[in-house]
Amino acid sequence: MPSSLHSGDDDTTKKMIRDITLGQYYLGNSVIHKLDPRVKIMAALLYIVALFVVKEFTGFIAAVVFLEMVIIISKVPRRYIWRGLKPVLIIIAFTLAVNLFMIKGEVLWQFGILHITREGVRTAAFMGIRLVLLIIGSSMLTLTTRPIGLTDGIEALLSPFKKIGLPAHELAMMMTIALRFIPTLLEETDKIIKAQQARGADFESGNIFRRAKALVPILVPLFISAFRIAQELAMAMEARCYGGNVKRTRMNAMKFARRDLIAVVIFCVFLALIVLQRVLL
């Protein structure tokens, strides 16, 4: 393989690694960034629920206006939002197509067995808007909340369930570590692939079964090194006095501030609008 190809591979891997963590969180200092993660997580969840409450197009007006407001206040550049939307475009297109062609009703256009109905167009557009809002809405959460804030927030929100035996702290710690080690494991995978290629392994030719089989020499060393990393990390964590959630404090303790109260009020107004349009229209 020519060396130029190799350096190209290298760049894409590096770019991929960068995108994975930085693609989620956009470093900023806006009010949205500063909101209590618990408020943001709950708002994102309820926003998604609200999108499913909407039954008429008019209902989306409130949803779009609210989301637009969040985007403007957060100062997150649109290209970051677009980047989050891009990978799911295929799914959106597929949903649109299915709805467009499958729904029966007043036929607008027909070609062989394919037909488009008025109801089909309506449902497709409706689903499309709902999906786009859903994805942008949830990516606004990850774009404006640090990974550690997210896990702390989830831990806090899950802690009432500790009484029934849910290991909230452990789950949150696992998420923190998983986020931290995604790039490390990607680099490790890249290293193993290169090492196997250097010894003549072929990952690019043959049918799908052959290629799947060719992955075994990557997966086995990857698992072994994942276990080794886990062991070293566990030792390092113990050396830093980690012993579960006993007497542990947080540097950025979550505080429900005045701005959070304002955010909650605004969000409640939005929810009320959604419910009202559902009831009245």
Place this chain on the structure above:
Amino acid sequence: MAFIKVENLIFDYIKTDEGGAPVATRAIEGVSFVVEKGSFTAVIGQNGSGKSTLAKNLNGLLIPTTGKVWIDGLDTSVQENVWNVRQKVAMVFQNPDNQIVSAIVEDDVAFGPENLGIDPAEIRERVDRALDGVEMGDYKDKAPHLLSGGQKQRIAIAGAVAMEPECIVFDEPTAMLDPRGRREVLAIARDLNRKGMTVVFITHFMEEAACADHVIVMDGGRIRMEGTPHEIFRREDELKALNLDVPAPVKLASLLRKEGVALPEDILTEEELVCALLEVRAG
């Protein structure tokens, strides 16, 4: 005053063989030494000499099979002492990647103090101070995987410093770094030592050991030599027998002496060699 006291330490790794029977592999066979408060102790030895196992015995990550390790008067084999011991003796490991817990630099530095249950405002202060101490203050919002090896290791050191320990054990912190990263890490370790931190520095780079006030040479799980760097690196032949080298300036000085250049016996560092050579030329 002795801060760390190791007495007849023996350590066995226990593994189970295919039949399920335990098999012991001896890593350390009867080691005794003390580390003075505020000193800089280097431990050198080739791979498998037991130096890493020794390091992990110094903060209760491993508990001696027989013998005792005392940290500031606390016995590491007593379960109740373990948190105290780990707070007093922090540790920096070889691989910078596998000891960073969080995806954001400052959150990682805060991990230790958070575990100790320190007040949030105080953690904030400690984290800022620790990051400034390793000159990584500008990187506090960055993701660790985007930093160089030397920078990551500095973050790991900041994480240890933020726990405000009395001693830091460096377990081959420079083994995976480039020359520049190595110099940075060593400079920080020496700086911490100057400010009163007791440092145990495990390494296989002789130049790094030359900076210590006390050197322990390990081989086959035993201490083979102990003394000041001057005392140790004078015994070039004995070190060679243990497959260890002497620092480059020492080697050069001894070669020059053989050629008849009148150089003093106690040359350790590059500067000392340069000064001595200038003196030779002048006189």
